[in-house]
Amino acid sequence: AQKITQTQPGMFVQEKEAVTLDCTYDTSDPSYGLFWYKQPSSGEMIFLIYQGSYDQQNATEGRYSLNFQKARKSANLVISASQLGDSAMYFCAMREGDSGAGSYQLTFGKGTKLSVIP
Amino acid sequence: SQTIHQWPATLVQPVGSPLSLECTVEGTSNPNLYWYRQAAGRGLQLLFYSVGIGQISSEVPQNLSASRPQDRQFILSSKKLLLSDSGFYLCAWEPGAINEQFFGPGTRLTVL
Secondary structure, rough: OOEEEOOOOOEEEEOOOEEEEEEEEEOOOEEEEEEEEEEEEOOOEEEEEEOOOOOOOEEOOOOOEEEEEOOOOOOEEOOOOOOOHEEEEEEEEEEEOOOOOOHHHHHHHHOOEEEEEO | OEEEEEEEOOOEOOOOOOOOEEEEEEEEOOOOEEEEEOOOOOOEEEEEEEEEEEEEOOOOOOOOOEEEEEEOOOEEEEOOHHHOOOOOEEEEOOOOOOOEEEEOOOOEEEOO
């Protein structure tokens, strides 16, 4: 079974609107971390936001916020006030285990291609 | 501040030829280092990781190998490339304590 599922291969959003990119995950480990990365056409993977499994509040970084619903095992990325420069592939990823003693592997989803329309 | 470099940026190699991709990190010491491969239109697949000089762990058995001759240098190699080795290779680093990983600009490899 896939550990990270991104069900939206492609998404369109109007400039200045908000958009939600879906991510569900599968783990039996009580300790894990969830990450979102942006990959523009240049190819570089840009870290956006991190959510730890024990974090009480949803993570926020500027226009990015993570809608963390632990019981549903979902970690959706919300981008507010979309900009043309937000057009890119977006990847959700998970690391299982405690910091310093857990898995070194980041498991990535297949990504969602976001296109921002002027 | 920390920066990560990869070279070359693009590479076209014939089947059966050797490969050497280099990754270096500046501005940090004793980072964890990673090699990932991304096939066209796909997510990232972890190939190797290293927690210190000379320490390499392989996640996927294949004809690739990795080495870490210096603290901030990570090299991906192959003696004989296969067509299936084509892809986008990304190096990443993170502080010793596990945190988010930061990626380099990548190397696009085409094997013909």
